[in-house]
Every structure is written in C-alpha cells, then in structure tokens.
Amino acid sequence: MNLENCHNFHDFRLLAKKRLPSPIFNYIDGAAEDERTYKRNTASFDTVDLVPNVLNGTEEIDMSVEVMGQKLKMPLYCSPTALQRLFHFQGEEGVAEVASKFGTLFGVSSLGTTSLVSLREKYKTPQCYQFYFHKDRGLNKSMMESAKDAGIDIMMLTVDTVTGGNRERDLRTGFSIPLKLNPRGVLDFVIKPSWGINYVTKGKFTLPQLDDFVDMSKGSISIGKYFTEMLDHTLNWNDVEEMVKFWDGQFCLKGIMSVEDAKKAVDIGCTGIVISNHGGRQLDGSRSPFDQLSEIVDAVGDKIDVLMDSGIQRGTHVIKALSLGAKAVGGGRFYLYALAAAGKNGVKRALSLMQTEIERDMRLMGVKNISELSRSNLRFR
Numbered sequence: 001m002n003l004e005n006c007h008n009f010h011d012f013r014l015l016a017k018k019r020l021p022s023p024i025f026n027y028i029d030g031a032a033e034d035e036r037t038y039k040r041n042t043a044s045f046d047t048v049d050l051v052p053n054v055l056n057g058t059e060e061i062d063m064s065v066e067v068m069g070q071k072l073k074m075p076l077y078c079s080p081t082a083l084q085r086l087f088h089f090q091g092e093e094g095v096a097e098v099a100s101k102f103g104t105l106f107g108v109s110s111l112g113t114t115s116l117v118s119l120r121e122k123y124k125t126p127q128c129y130q131f132y133f134h135k136d137r138g139l140n141k142s143m144m145e146s147a148k149d150a151g152i153d154i155m156m157l158t159v160d161t162v163t164g165g166n167r168e169r170d171l172r173t174g175f176s177i178p179l180k181l182n183p184r185g186v187l188d189f190v191i192k193p194s195w196g197i198n199y200v201t202k203g204k205f206t207l208p209q210l211d212d213f214v215d216m217s218k219g220s221i222s223i224g225k226y227f228t229e230m231l232d233h234t235l236n237w238n239d240v241e242e243m244v245k246f247w248d249g250q251f252c253l254k255g256i257m258s259v260e261d262a263k264k265a266v267d268i269g270c271t272g273i274v275i276s277n278h279g280g281r282q283l284d285g286s287r288s289p290f291d292q293l294s295e296i297v298d299a300v301g302d303k304i305d306v307l308m309d310s311g312i313q314r315g316t317h318v319i320k321a322l323s324l325g326a327k328a329v330g331g332g333r334f335y336l337y338a339l340a341a342a343g344k345n346g347v348k349r350a351l352s353l354m355q356t357e358i359e360r361d362m363r364l365m366g367v368k369n370i371s372e373l374s375r376s377n378l379r380f381r
C-alpha cells in the first residue's frame with residue numbers, strides 16, 4: 001500500500017498503522033476507556049440522511065466560509081493536535097504548509113513540536129493557538145502576549161482537559177513523553193527502523209511553546225506531570241472572562257458540550273465555541289458533538305460562531321454539520337493519519353480528497369455555496 005492507493009480516511013489509517021511504531025499509532029488511534037464516545041462520534045452522522053434538490057446545476061462552487069473574522073477557502077480546518085513531529089518528521093511545519101495552500105485554518109497545540117511564532121512568520125493562513133491554562137497566571141499572560149505580538153488570529157482555550165482522559169491503549173504500550181516503553185513497545189520501534197532513523201536524524205524533538213518553562217530534556221517533567229502539576233485544575237468562568245479581556249481579540253472555547261456553557265461563553269465575550277469531545281479521548285460516555293449540535297446552534301447560533309469537531313471522516317459529514325448550523329468543521333485524525341503515512345504529501349492528499357468530496361457533495365445536493373445548506377436538506381431517521 002502507498003499514498004496513491006489512499007482514497008479515504010480508512011486507507012490513510014491503514015498506511016499510518018503500517019509506518020508507525022505501534023505505541024505512536026495507538027496514541028493517535030486510541031481514545032478513552034471503552035472508546036464508546038469515539039465510535040459514536042462518527043456513527044452519529046448516520047442518524048441523519050441528506051435530501052438533495054436536483055436541476056440546480058452550476059459551474060462554480062463556492063465552499064468558503066467566514067468564521068471568527070477569518071475567511072476560510074474551505075469549511076474544514078485542521079484541529080490543533082499535540083506532538084506532530086512524533087508522527088512524521090515534517091510535523092506541524094508540513095500541516096501548516098498544506099493548510100496554507102488550501103487557505104484554511106490550522107491550530108498549533110500548546111504541546112506542539114514547532115514554534116507557533118515561526119509558523120506565523122512563514123504562513124499567512126488563519127492560525128489559532130490552542131492554549132492550556134497554567135497555575136502561574138504570569139506565565140499565562142506572557143504566553144498570550146507573545147502570541148498576540150506574533151499575530152496569532154484566534155486564541156483557542158481547551159476546556160475539556162481539566163484532567164487527562166483514561167487512555168488505556170497508552171497504558172498498555174507505555175506511551176508517554178519522555179517515551180518510557182514496555183518491552184513490547186521497544187520491540188515495535190525496532191521492527192519499524194525507518195521511523196526511528198527519521199526521528200533521530202531529522203532534527204531535535206522539542207516543545208517550543210513550553211521549552212522556556214518546562215524542562216523535558218532531563219526527564220525532570222513528563223507531559224503527564226505537566227498536566228497534573230502545572231495546569232490549573234480550578235480554572236473557572238471568572239478566570240476565562242479575565243483571559244478573554246486580556247486577549248482582546250477572537251477568542252474561542254474548545255470542548256463546550258452543554259447549552260448552559262455555550263450561553264456562558266457568549267456572556268463572557270467569546271467570539272466562538274468548538275463543540276468537541278476531544279475526539280473521544282477525554283470523557284468516555286459523553287455525547288457526540290454532532291448529536292449535540294442543533295441544541296447549541298438553536299440556543300446561541302445567532303450570537304457566537306459555533307464550530308464542531310470529532311468524528312469527521314467524509315465530505316458528507318462536513319455537509320451534514322454545516323446543514324445543522326455549524327459555521328466550520330474541524331478534524332484531527334483525518335489529517336494526522338495522512339501525516340504519519342506520508343508527511344506533508346499525505347496531508348495534501350487528505351485535504352485534497354476532502355475538498356473534492358465536499359465539492360462533489362455540494363453539486364449532488366444542488367447547492368452553489370455553503371449558505372444554501374440548511375436543515376431542510378436533512379431528515380433524521
């Protein structure tokens with residue numbers, strides 16, 4: 001199997017599985033506990049059918065959207081994900097280059113392996129900074145100030161990680177940063193030498209957003225410890241309200257699931273929310289964002305930009321979410337498997353296939369632009 005044979009999400013996933021040592025593959029592929037929420041995220045799209053209108057042909061299809069003041073050439077963006085250089089040595093750099101080519105938004109994680117400032121300097125496409133809130137308020141302020149100075153378009157605070165999810169696949173393989181593998185995990189690195197050679201020879205693994213504050217090099221703090229010791233587990237709405245004021249720009253909460261919280265986000269001055277369950281990686285048993293979307297859009301959709309992620313594998317998933325009222329849709333694994341499979345060429349192919357699917361689906365639905373999509377095109381089973 002190679003990149004040319006990858007025609008959809010599942011193909012990229014298989015190629016990623018073939019290329020990556022299993023602890024790393026399972027870190028991407030896995031989710032919390034029994035992974036029920038993870039499975040439901042995609043299955044929930046099957047509870048709704050599309051009802052097309054015909055004889056509305058057009059040459060031009062416009063799939064651009066505007067979200068939190070940013071023009072995106074396509075309605076699907078790359079959600080922020082950690083540790084991309086572990087998946088392929090081109091990491092965030094490759095993802096940013098491709099997102100820029102497609103004119104869409106990408107997010108850089110607090111646990112990103114490339115500096116968000118360097119990406120900002122190089123690529124002009126909309127960029128968001130996925131932020132974790134630290135106990136040290138001074139540290140939060142200085143991180144926000146440098147992101148603001150760099151010209152980051154959107155501050156995206158993740159609010160569903162007050163503690164780490166129980167990801168049992170990682171417990172089995174011993175995946176952690178710094179890597180502490182069990183014998184089976186070590187064997188898997190040995191039988192996938194090309195990954196190891198690239199990892200060692202193609203630049204140093206760093207966490208530039210945190211390097212000034214967290215010393216991972218001597219194993220003095222692991223990512224697990226970073227979450228338990230440095231992040232503020234008492235984070236509340238007042239803290240976030242202050243943060244929104246301090247940022248004084250586009251501010252988005254990622255991981256909102258209830259109508260009540262969506263209303264609070266409006267009240268404290270956020271300009272966007274991402275309905276998300278972190279791709280099923282946090283609270284197993286929580287509802288899927290697509291199942292929850294209409295409730296939230298009905299409550300706050302005219303006051304704030306409502307985005308969603310989790311479970312996106314197809315163009316039709318994007319079309320269904322937009323028809324229900326999402327302003328844009330994010331995905332994680334759809335581009336991460338592709339990155340792992342073939343670096344930036346993989347990400348390019350994944351985005352290109354999605355773009356082609358969305359365009360084809362819009363033609364088949366009989367719509368010329370995204371604003372023509374509505375709930376009248378959907379029927380729940």
Ligand SMILES: Cc1cc2nc3c(=O)[nH]c(=O)nc-3n(C[C@H](O)[C@H](O)[C@H](O)COP(=O)(O)O)c2cc1C
Nearest residue numbers: 028079080081082109158278279310311331332333
């Ligand atoms: C390997 C991996 C790492 C992730 N890292 C982060 C992160 O650092 N911060 C964050 O807010 N979300 C993170 N996410 C969640 C994504 O931003 C997104 O919510 C999720 O991937 C969407 O689900 P999907 O993978 O089914 O598309 C991560 C997801 C994956 C798969």
